[in-house]
Amino acid sequence: MPHPAHHRFGMTLPVPAPLGEHPAIARKLTEAGYTDIWSIEVDGLDGFTPLALAATGAPDAHLGTAIVSPFTRGPALLAMTAASLAELAPGRFHLGLGAASRPIVHNWNGAAYDKPYQRVRDTVRFLRAALAGERVAERYETFEIQGFRLTRPPQSPPPIYLAALREGMLCLAGREADGAILNWLSADDVAKVAPYVHEGGPGKEIVCRMFVCPTADADAARTAFRRMVTFYLNVPGYAAYQRWLGRADQLQPMWDAWARGDRRGAMAAVPDALIDDLLVHGTPEQCRAQIRRYVDNGVTVPVVMLVDAGDGADPVAQALSLAPGRRIS
Template sequence: MATTPRWGMTIPFYDRSLADSQELIAELPALGYTDAWSAEVNGVDGFTPLALTAGWASGLRLGSAIVPVSTRGPGLLAMSAATLADLAPGRFVLGIGASSPAIVERWNAGEFVKPFARTRDTLRFLRKALAGEKVTEKYETFEVGGFKLERAPRTPPKIVLAALRPRMLRLAAEEADGAITNWLSPQDVRAVRAEIGPETELIARLFVCVSEDAERVRELGRRMLAGYLTVPVYAAFHDWLGRGEVLRPMHEAWAAGDRRAALKAIPDEVVDDLIVHGDAATCRARIREYVSNGLDTPVLAPIPGGETTITQAVRDLAPVEE
């Protein structure tokens, strides 16, 4: 099988700091990776790893997956995006999204209000600002008066949206340059693709554990899944995908404060659906299932816990002809 056109990696890596990631990031292009995508939760910010990678691995496309639209003002978000677009002309993709109440309100003292509208308004503002326009406009969720970038990028970056359900997916298809999602199975890709059509780029972060110890991976996976799938937006996403009933015991135990029972209630098949695991060849084949079902850009996130180190996993998961 020929290599897929895009094959991304999450940076920095889960087992090391950004400062300790340079050597392995610099290897990525030679290994066959085409993309490096950051994240922004409570570790590194979404932009600094990409700014450094622009110099460490000059051939990679760089993307943020994702930067929340409610933790920065619109102007600051435009300035950060313009800086990356200047450092990596034509290679930077700005991924933005609504995020969650915990990140926006509890951790950043912001307001998680009208998340769909805030994402839409930010997208529309950024389109104008990154094109070098002076923006004076009252949007539904904020107002901007006379903002203009001092130095607009020669090549405005593409903008992609974090999208989990039909309304946001359709916005990504109609007004953005792509959609980002995660925590889905290869079969789920078809449902997502059906909402955005064949022309919109679909990007997904795939959590991968290179390990043949399935029980150990499932124990690790249950802890990860409980942390995500109990967040309302992800719970709604999996309801839409058809997992509502099978995940109901987990949600009930979690709501009752019984974390141990919640973890135990996640079936093996759900973990196996949502986390790629096995030896490296099995993992690569599974990733290609996602691609065959309509995923354009798999962004791998190797997780520790298996018998293979993260460094070796990054090397072993590189795209090869099979």
């Protein structure tokens, strides 16, 4: 693992602990060597509140969203929220944006999931201007802004990273954003994906949220992750991504069972080899060695997303066991 004095290394919050404990948890993580704390926003907590709490407990940590969607917040609200975090953590907040998916945007938030590439692109362009303190009056392809200006623009506008799967969004992340956020890929896949981002110029960050289950019980880890595979990789965008990465033959039996309405059969059809590609699991030492492979292949900010094996393990203790300052045997 790269030494934390020279490289960034992140953990995903929240973990399954009361939200009021998260400032203390963030402090423990940074004391153990984590440099970054990143949030998620799906169906639990929002993407900004855990970071605000983490900032109070770990005042030197980098903070980032991975990701929030421009479909579920209006452009001005997104700019105001980003400005708030940038003021709270000057020079250390990183805004991760992503189109999310139709279930999240349309089914759960009642918004139209139209032109995701264009909506993300337009939002980046708006945010660049708004966070710089400019007055924005612009007709973009997917929305129009009529004279908005932040009254408290951040002294240090946050870098913007884009969640990206295939070529179009990866290239957009390199061309108009400051880097990309990756997930649902193997360490070997990074070598295929990263060059699209770097086409946009030097110095682009490659943030990777990787699923990690630190347990020596391989069967328990695979069982827990198999449920996630069947839920996520049947979403059309993620399915297309896995086809692009070359996993169609491995996943087709699962997709066929899911299309028949056979949820149990779909889970059973996910091969162990695919799980072992997409899930980091094993002892903490084995997990750290696997994470190192992602870094060796081009990830600049590895971010751990803990997967619960159902064994009652304390997630904070698991996070600390993976701390980048620990020696890999």
